[in-house]
Amino acid sequence: MRLGIGIGWRPEIAAEVEALTGIDWVEAVAENLCADHLPDSLVRLRERGVTVVPHGVSLGLGGADRPDPERLAGLAARAELLGTPLVTEHIAFVRAGGPLTASPRLEAGHLLPVPRTRDALDVLCENVRIAQDALPVPLALENIAALISWPDEELTEGQFLAELVERTGVRLLIDVANLHTNHVNRGEDPAKALDELPVEAIAYVHVAGGVEKDGVWHDTHAHPVTAPVLDVLAELRSRVDPPGVLLERDDAFPPGAELAAELETIRGTLRSAARAGAMARAAVPPSAPAAAVPSALPTPSDPSADEREAGPLGAPRPGARDRTAVAQTALLSALVAGTPAPEGFDHRRLRVQSRALAAKRADVVAKVAPELPEILGDGYRPAFLSYARSRPMNGGYRRDAMEFVERILVSGGLPDPVAQRRLTHWWEDRSGPRPPGRTTRLVRAARAVLVGK
DSSP states (O other): OOOEEEEEEOGGGHHHHHHOSSOOEEEEEGGGSOSSOOOHHHHHHHHTTOEEEEEOSSOOTTSSSOOOHHHHHHHHHHHHHHTOSOEEEESOEEEEEETTTTEEEEEEEEEEOOOOSHHHHHHHHHHHHHHHHHOSSOEEEEOOOOSOOOTTOOSOHHHHHHHHHHHHOOEEEEEHHHHHHHHHHHOOOHHHHHHHSOGGGEEEEEEOOOEEETTEEEOOSSSOOOHHHHHHHHHHHTTOOOSEEEEOOOSSOOOHHHHHHHHHHHHHHHHHHHHHHHHHHHHSOOOOOOOOOOOSSOOTTSHHHHTTOOOGGGOOOTTHHHHHHHHHHHHHHHHHSOOOOOTTSOHHHHHHHHHHHHHHHHHHHHHHSTHHHHHHGGGHHHHHHHHHHHOOBOSHHHHHHHHHHHHHHHTTOOSSHHHHHHHHHHHHHHHSSSOOOHHHHHHHHHHHHHTTO
């Protein structure tokens, strides 16, 4: 199915997205949608014939655990509600610990790279098959951006993706901004990755902006798309005509005119790359078919594949989940709980990743609990970052907000009595068995006015 040119739908730019011309489809973060009804903006877009694709961020299919049935059911429900032709997720892990390691469950609050090892690939393939069986439409998986590299990896990114597709039949969502990120941060050549992966499996493409600081590329989705990212898009288009291309923006949203201009730049890049590719092919004289070259990757019939001793029906090799769990838990614990860094990792990059995870938590908590930055003012961010250094997230962002406030309240509270009272009421309203009644809210509002809020 051809999707065309699209944009990431976010509530903050819903009106701007509706006003854009030439938009064939949109992508919405699945976890931000209710399973039983849609925002009015998406309803209107669907009535206009605009396809809506749900994009999941929390399954953690690259994690050591099998996919959570409730999360899968939620994603399936959103796919049914939207009438979408496919759903998408990420090749990443987002949590670790728990029963497999007999340790506390840890949440990253962000997408982390899986090691490109045989163990991790076995686990990912089984998790993907479980997800495919639970979903009513095809699944496509996205390559992620990474600040860190795992030591002792056995496959390149292109090889890893190629074998994943071969073993599961999953489609690919190729993010060209993430290929550029990994070029800057990990020294990986985007062209080589595109040469190695099966471009015919691409369902669609992401394009997004970022920024480079101190030699590290941050995939922010809050900056304009840069020329190097567009170059990777052109490189991809020279190999294949992707069914869809989508612009992502998640923060620092510009006016609608700037979004429209970025979309036109993407269209222009695709047109130019298509023309250049056609001219290059026309300039090459026809030749006799080349002899078949054996694939460097193992296939199910290769002896090398048999030597991997996979379990029955393609299950991971014995111990693969346990080994993957130990490795991922050690890394995540170092990033969010301050434990020693696992051997072989770049300690500087781990510190950068750790700070990025804490900053992401602060930003998301500020969105899910906007009263907290209002109450705490300029003190919100340093207070939250201090809290995050010693308290790993283990129950989602709303629970994180509650635990952050609890820590403030039990450690002496705030020096400003008005702010202290507002923070206490905020916590009481959300920790009690039911929300406060109308009378209670009116009394509190009147009291705040009287004391000069």
